[in-house]
Amino acid sequence: MLLIPCPYCGERTESEFRYGGEAHFRRPENHLEATDEAWADYLFMRKNPKGWHRERWMHIAGCKRWFYVVRHTVTHRISSVYKVGDPLPDLPS
Amino acid sequence: MTQDFRLAKGGRIDREKPLRFLFDGHAYDGFAGDTLASALLANGIHLVARSFKYHRPRGIYGLGVEEPNALVETGIGAAIEPNARATTVELSDGLIANSQNRWPSLRFDLGAVADLASPLLSAGFYYKTFMGPGNAWKLYEWMIRRAAGVGRAPEQPDPDRYEHSFAHCDVLVVGAGPAGLAAALAAGRAGARVMLVDEQVEPGGQLLNTAYTINGRPATDWVADATAELDRMDEVRRLQRTLALGVYDHGYVACVERAVPVPEGRTRWRERMWHVRAKEIVVASGAIERPLIHDGNDRPGTMLASAARAYANRYGVAVGKRAVVFANNDDAYRTALDLADSGIEVAGILDLRHDLTGAMPALAREKGLRVLAGHAVVGTRGRTRLKAVEAAPVDDPSNRQIIECDLLAVSGGWNPALHLYAHAGGKASYDAALAAFVPGSSPERMTVAGSAAGEFALAHCLSGGARAGVEAAKRAGFSATQPALVLEAPEPNADTRVGPLSAPNRGGKRFIDLHNDVTEKDLRLAAQEGYRSVEHAKRYTTMGMGPDQGKTGNILGLNVLSDALGQAVPQVGTTTFRPPYHPVSFGALAGREVHDLFLPTRKTPMDSWHEENGALFEPVGQWRRAKAYPKPGESLHAAAEREVKAARESVGLFDASTLGKIDVRGPGAAQFLDRIYCNTFSTLKPGNARYGLMLGEDGMVKDDGVTARLGPDHFHLTTTTGGAASVYVWLEDWLQTEWLDLEVYLTSVTEQWAVATLSGPKARQVLGPLTDVDLSTAAFPFMAFREGRVANIPARIFRVSFSGDLSYEINVPARHGLALWQALMESGRPHGITPYGTEALHILRAEKGYIVVGHETDGTITPHDLGYGGMVSTKKDFLGRRSLGRAGMTGPDRKHLVGLLSKDPARVLPMGAQILERPTEARPAPMIGHVSSSYMSPTMKRGIAMALIKNGRERLGQTVYLPLLDGPTVAAEIVSPVFYDPENARRDG
CATH class of the missing domain: 3.30.1360.120 (Probable tRNA modification gtpase trme; domain 1)
Known part of the structure; x- marks a missing residue:
C-alpha cells in the first residue's frame, strides 16, 4: 500500500487514488493524418520500465485532480510528484 | 490431575491463580501465566499431535510461533480454531483443546500405518504414483486429503468480532526483547512517537526465558524499569500480544493483536488488525533456535534447548526428570546449566565439536556436568515418549552407549528472524560461522537490531538496540544522542559460532521439516532427481511449506542440499520469505467488513417502496435494483x-x-x-x-x-x-x-x-x-x-x-x-x-433492438459493428476517430449486431451460446459469433435473441447453428435486430 503525496492534499494512502498508467506519451500531432504505426504506438505501446517511471494518478477520493508521480517500479520509492503543466522534474540517477 | 512436573518454585506464573482446562476430554490444572504447552508439560503431557503424513507421535518441540508439531484445535462449535500452536495459546479457565489428525485416539492412531509404508512415500510420491486413469485423481485427492492433513475448519459462521485500527508513528519497534526495549527507550527519549509491538504476553523476550543479569541485577528487573519508563512517555504506545505479520511499501506494517482471554470465553473483539504507517521501523524480532539432524529426531521428549530452559525459567516446569543436551554451540550450555540449577538431572552434554575451549564448556565441567566432546546422538528409543538416547563418538558411530533420559534438548545454533527484513526487500547474506543468514544492506526506513541482526550476545543486543533507536529517531527528524543507557551484561559466552549441523547417519528417520514430515533422505532424492534449485526442491519435497514455513528446519535443509549438490549454501540460495510471518485468521483480515458491511449497498430513493411491494432485487455493481415485482406465487x-x-x-x-x-x-x-x-x-x-x-x-x-x-x-x-x-x-x-x-x-x-x-x-x-x-x-x-x-x-x-x-x-x-x-x-x-x-x-x-453496453459490446465492438455507423460524424474530430480508420476496423471479418430467431419459437437461446455456420459434431468447430442477449418475448410471443455474427448484416435470412452445452445443436435464422415496431409508429403513444 503506497503512501502517495498528492500535490493538492498531502500524503494519502493508495486506496484513495486511481492509477492512470504511463505519463507523457504523446498523442501524435495531426493525429487524423498519423500513420497506422504511429497511431498503434500511441494506443498500445508503453515503456513498462524496471526502474524510474513517470506515471499518472487521480485522487478520486479526495480533490479529484490528475497529477504526476515519479515512482521506482522495483522499490516503489516515490522521488517526486508534480502538477499538470509543471516542468518535468529530473529522474533520480 | 496434579502437576507432577511443576518445579517447586520459580517461573513467572501466578501460583495463586489455578486454572482448569480440558485436553482431549481430560481435565488438567495449570496457572495463570501458562501457555497451553507449558501447562500440558507441567502435567507430564508431551505427546500432543500426530504428524502430517506418517501420523508419527509428536511432542511439544518449541516455545512460540516456531512450533512445528503441537498444532491443536481450541474451542468448540462455531468458535473452533484449528491449528493453534499449543505454545502460543494463552491458558484460560475452562479452555478446551483437542489434538488433531488422529483416529481413533492420539495414543493409538490407525493412520500410523502410513509410517510402516514410509519407504514408499518418498519425495514426489503423489506425483509419481497417482497419475491415472482419467478423473481418478479426484478420488485419490479425497483419500489423500483424509489421510494427510491438519485440523478441520469450523463449519458454522465465526461468532467472534474482529476490529481494524489505523495508527501512525515515527518509529515502530517490532519486538520487546532487550534490543527492542533499548531501541524504544532511545527513540522515546528523543521525543519520537514510538510504537512498540511484541507478540508475547509481557515484554522481555529472551530475558524472560534465560537467567541473565543486567547491571548486576536480574535482567527482568531491568525489563520492568524500562517498561515503566516507556509507559510514562506520552508519545509511546506499547502493544503486547501483537504480532507484526508483514512489512509492505512506504512504512506500512500489518500487525494483529490478540485479546486478553476472559473466563467466559467471549471478548468484545477477538483479534484486532493494526494498519501501522511508520516513518522508521526497527526490527528487533530476535532469533529462532534450530535443531540438529540426527536419527530419530522427532521422538516426543525431544525439544529445542532454548525452549527446555524457558519452560524451566519462565513457567517453572521441568520438561523431563533426566535430560541430555545435544548441541554444536556454546549457547546450549546455558540450557544445561539452567536445567541443572532447576534441579533437573543432566545426564550429559553431547557436543558435535571436538575442540571445546570456550568458557561455557569449562563452566559446565566446573559445575560437574558430563561433557562429551565430538559426540552425537545416533538414535533414540521410546515410542510415544523418549526413554533413552544412543550416543556415540562422531568418528566411531557404531561404538554406541545408551543414556537413559526423558528429555533431549537440541541446539544447532540460532537463525535471526529476518522475515520482516525480507518483506521490505532486504537481501540477507550467509554467515558460515553462524550457519545463518544475517542482514546485508538495510532497506529504506528499516534498521535490524539485536539477535535479528545476528548479534546474539546480550551486551550487543542492548547496545545495538539503543543505537538503532537513536538512528531511527534521527531519520524521522528528531535530534537524539546516544542515551545514557549504562548497561552491563557480563557474559562468559561471547562465542556464537557453531559446529556441524548433522550427526552421523545410521539409517534412521532424520527429519528436516517436522511439520511436513520431510526427511534428509527426501531432500537428497530430490537433488538426485535433478531438483537443483532450492525453490524447486522445496516444492517437490514440501520442505518449509507447512504452516510454520520452515522456521526451524530451512537452514538444515539448505545445508543438506548444499552437501548433495556440492555447492556452497549461498549458491544453493534461500527461499523467499513472504508475509504473513505467522498464520493469520481470516476474521482478522476481514475485520468488520463482513455480512451487510462487506460492500455498501446503494439504494435508490424509491427503494423502500420496492421492498414494501414485494420487489425481487438483483445487485448491479453496488446498487440493488428491483428485478421484478412478482405477486404471491408468481414466478x-x-x-x-x-x-x-x-x-x-x-x-x-x-x-x-x-x-x-x-x-x-x-x-x-x-x-x-x-x-x-x-x-x-x-x-x-x-x-x-x-x-x-x-x-x-x-x-x-x-x-x-x-x-x-x-x-x-x-x-x-x-x-x-x-x-x-x-x-x-x-x-x-x-x-x-x-x-x-x-x-x-x-x-x-x-x-x-x-x-x-x-x-x-x-x-x-x-x-x-x-x-x-x-x-x-x-x-x-x-x-x-x-x-x-x-x-x-x-x-x-x-x-x-x-x-x-x-x-x-x-x-x-x-x-x-x-x-x-x-x-x-x-x-x-x-x-x-x-x-x-x-x-x-x-x-x-431487446424487442426494440436497443443495445446494452456490456451485452452487445465487449470492448471490441465499433459503432459500425452495431449498425450505428450513421451516428459517427465525419465533420468533426472526436476521441476514437483515428482508430476507426485502422486496418481491420471494417471488412467482412467484423462482427455485426443482428437478430436471431430460433427455428423453434418456444426455445430461448442461451446467452453466450456460440454460433456455427454449419451443423457439425467435429470439435473444435469454427465459430462465427455468439448470442449477446436472449429472452422469451411476451410481445412477439416467441424467443428472440441478439447476436454478434461475423459479417452478419450480409447474412440476413441465413440459417446458423448453435451447439448447446449438454443439449442438441439448434438452428436459428439471422434477422434484423429490431423485432418490435420497426417503423417507430408507437413512440408518440
Missing part, C-alpha cells in the same frame, strides 16, 4: 411477462435512478461533448436531448446515454449505471491533462437526481394531471427535454424511450423521489399502472 418469468405487457398495452413505471449523471457546464461544454461523443452535440438546441455514443481512443464503444442541453453552456449527461465512475474519471482526465484550452466543469450528480420512467401508450394520461408541462406531441416531441413541475416537485423531463413506446423519464431532486413515485402510482391507478423491474426493461429494449 420471475411470469412477473416479467405481465410487466412487459402492461408497458406495451397500458403503462408501466420504472425506477431509473441508478443511471450515471454528470452535470457539464462552462463555455467549452458543447465543444467538449463534440470531442468525447462520436456524434455531434454542439448543434443540439437547448430544450432537446440526443443519444450519444462514447468511444475509447481505440475506436471501440465505451459507453452510451442520453444527454440534454439545458442552456447554451449547460448539459445534463447520462451514462450507463455501471460506467458512471469510469466515465467521470475518463472525462476529467481529458479535461485536466489534455484539453487545457476548454473551460468546462464536471460534477457527478448521479445520487442527486431520482428518476422515474413512465412507459406505455397511457403514459401521457398518467403524467398529464400532475404537471404544468404541455405534453402534446407538437409541444413536447420525441427527444425533447422540458423543465417544469410534476406533483408540485421541480422536475426535468426527458421524452426518450428505451422500450419503443411513448415514454417520459422524470428527474426530480433525490429527496423527492419517493413522493414522485407515489404520485405517479396514484395517478396511474385508473389506467392499471404497473411497476416493472430490470428484467422487463431488458426484454422491452
Whole structure:
C-alpha cells in the first residue's frame, strides 16, 4: 500500500487514488493524418520500465485532480510528484 | 490431575491463580501465566499431535510461533480454531483443546500405518504414483486429503468480532526483547512517537526465558524499569500480544493483536488488525533456535534447548526428570546449566565439536556436568515418549552407549528472524560461522537490531538496540544522542559460532521439516532427481511449506542440499520469505467488513417502496435494483411477462435512478461533448436531448446515454449505471491533462437526481394531471427535454424511450423521489399502472433492438459493428476517430449486431451460446459469433435473441447453428435486430 503525496492534499494512502498508467506519451500531432504505426504506438505501446517511471494518478477520493508521480517500479520509492503543466522534474540517477 | 512436573518454585506464573482446562476430554490444572504447552508439560503431557503424513507421535518441540508439531484445535462449535500452536495459546479457565489428525485416539492412531509404508512415500510420491486413469485423481485427492492433513475448519459462521485500527508513528519497534526495549527507550527519549509491538504476553523476550543479569541485577528487573519508563512517555504506545505479520511499501506494517482471554470465553473483539504507517521501523524480532539432524529426531521428549530452559525459567516446569543436551554451540550450555540449577538431572552434554575451549564448556565441567566432546546422538528409543538416547563418538558411530533420559534438548545454533527484513526487500547474506543468514544492506526506513541482526550476545543486543533507536529517531527528524543507557551484561559466552549441523547417519528417520514430515533422505532424492534449485526442491519435497514455513528446519535443509549438490549454501540460495510471518485468521483480515458491511449497498430513493411491494432485487455493481415485482406465487418469468405487457398495452413505471449523471457546464461544454461523443452535440438546441455514443481512443464503444442541453453552456449527461465512475474519471482526465484550452466543469450528480420512467401508450394520461408541462406531441416531441413541475416537485423531463413506446423519464431532486413515485402510482391507478423491474426493461429494449453496453459490446465492438455507423460524424474530430480508420476496423471479418430467431419459437437461446455456420459434431468447430442477449418475448410471443455474427448484416435470412452445452445443436435464422415496431409508429403513444 503506497503512501502517495498528492500535490493538492498531502500524503494519502493508495486506496484513495486511481492509477492512470504511463505519463507523457504523446498523442501524435495531426493525429487524423498519423500513420497506422504511429497511431498503434500511441494506443498500445508503453515503456513498462524496471526502474524510474513517470506515471499518472487521480485522487478520486479526495480533490479529484490528475497529477504526476515519479515512482521506482522495483522499490516503489516515490522521488517526486508534480502538477499538470509543471516542468518535468529530473529522474533520480 | 496434579502437576507432577511443576518445579517447586520459580517461573513467572501466578501460583495463586489455578486454572482448569480440558485436553482431549481430560481435565488438567495449570496457572495463570501458562501457555497451553507449558501447562500440558507441567502435567507430564508431551505427546500432543500426530504428524502430517506418517501420523508419527509428536511432542511439544518449541516455545512460540516456531512450533512445528503441537498444532491443536481450541474451542468448540462455531468458535473452533484449528491449528493453534499449543505454545502460543494463552491458558484460560475452562479452555478446551483437542489434538488433531488422529483416529481413533492420539495414543493409538490407525493412520500410523502410513509410517510402516514410509519407504514408499518418498519425495514426489503423489506425483509419481497417482497419475491415472482419467478423473481418478479426484478420488485419490479425497483419500489423500483424509489421510494427510491438519485440523478441520469450523463449519458454522465465526461468532467472534474482529476490529481494524489505523495508527501512525515515527518509529515502530517490532519486538520487546532487550534490543527492542533499548531501541524504544532511545527513540522515546528523543521525543519520537514510538510504537512498540511484541507478540508475547509481557515484554522481555529472551530475558524472560534465560537467567541473565543486567547491571548486576536480574535482567527482568531491568525489563520492568524500562517498561515503566516507556509507559510514562506520552508519545509511546506499547502493544503486547501483537504480532507484526508483514512489512509492505512506504512504512506500512500489518500487525494483529490478540485479546486478553476472559473466563467466559467471549471478548468484545477477538483479534484486532493494526494498519501501522511508520516513518522508521526497527526490527528487533530476535532469533529462532534450530535443531540438529540426527536419527530419530522427532521422538516426543525431544525439544529445542532454548525452549527446555524457558519452560524451566519462565513457567517453572521441568520438561523431563533426566535430560541430555545435544548441541554444536556454546549457547546450549546455558540450557544445561539452567536445567541443572532447576534441579533437573543432566545426564550429559553431547557436543558435535571436538575442540571445546570456550568458557561455557569449562563452566559446565566446573559445575560437574558430563561433557562429551565430538559426540552425537545416533538414535533414540521410546515410542510415544523418549526413554533413552544412543550416543556415540562422531568418528566411531557404531561404538554406541545408551543414556537413559526423558528429555533431549537440541541446539544447532540460532537463525535471526529476518522475515520482516525480507518483506521490505532486504537481501540477507550467509554467515558460515553462524550457519545463518544475517542482514546485508538495510532497506529504506528499516534498521535490524539485536539477535535479528545476528548479534546474539546480550551486551550487543542492548547496545545495538539503543543505537538503532537513536538512528531511527534521527531519520524521522528528531535530534537524539546516544542515551545514557549504562548497561552491563557480563557474559562468559561471547562465542556464537557453531559446529556441524548433522550427526552421523545410521539409517534412521532424520527429519528436516517436522511439520511436513520431510526427511534428509527426501531432500537428497530430490537433488538426485535433478531438483537443483532450492525453490524447486522445496516444492517437490514440501520442505518449509507447512504452516510454520520452515522456521526451524530451512537452514538444515539448505545445508543438506548444499552437501548433495556440492555447492556452497549461498549458491544453493534461500527461499523467499513472504508475509504473513505467522498464520493469520481470516476474521482478522476481514475485520468488520463482513455480512451487510462487506460492500455498501446503494439504494435508490424509491427503494423502500420496492421492498414494501414485494420487489425481487438483483445487485448491479453496488446498487440493488428491483428485478421484478412478482405477486404471491408468481414466478420471475411470469412477473416479467405481465410487466412487459402492461408497458406495451397500458403503462408501466420504472425506477431509473441508478443511471450515471454528470452535470457539464462552462463555455467549452458543447465543444467538449463534440470531442468525447462520436456524434455531434454542439448543434443540439437547448430544450432537446440526443443519444450519444462514447468511444475509447481505440475506436471501440465505451459507453452510451442520453444527454440534454439545458442552456447554451449547460448539459445534463447520462451514462450507463455501471460506467458512471469510469466515465467521470475518463472525462476529467481529458479535461485536466489534455484539453487545457476548454473551460468546462464536471460534477457527478448521479445520487442527486431520482428518476422515474413512465412507459406505455397511457403514459401521457398518467403524467398529464400532475404537471404544468404541455405534453402534446407538437409541444413536447420525441427527444425533447422540458423543465417544469410534476406533483408540485421541480422536475426535468426527458421524452426518450428505451422500450419503443411513448415514454417520459422524470428527474426530480433525490429527496423527492419517493413522493414522485407515489404520485405517479396514484395517478396511474385508473389506467392499471404497473411497476416493472430490470428484467422487463431488458426484454422491452431487446424487442426494440436497443443495445446494452456490456451485452452487445465487449470492448471490441465499433459503432459500425452495431449498425450505428450513421451516428459517427465525419465533420468533426472526436476521441476514437483515428482508430476507426485502422486496418481491420471494417471488412467482412467484423462482427455485426443482428437478430436471431430460433427455428423453434418456444426455445430461448442461451446467452453466450456460440454460433456455427454449419451443423457439425467435429470439435473444435469454427465459430462465427455468439448470442449477446436472449429472452422469451411476451410481445412477439416467441424467443428472440441478439447476436454478434461475423459479417452478419450480409447474412440476413441465413440459417446458423448453435451447439448447446449438454443439449442438441439448434438452428436459428439471422434477422434484423429490431423485432418490435420497426417503423417507430408507437413512440408518440
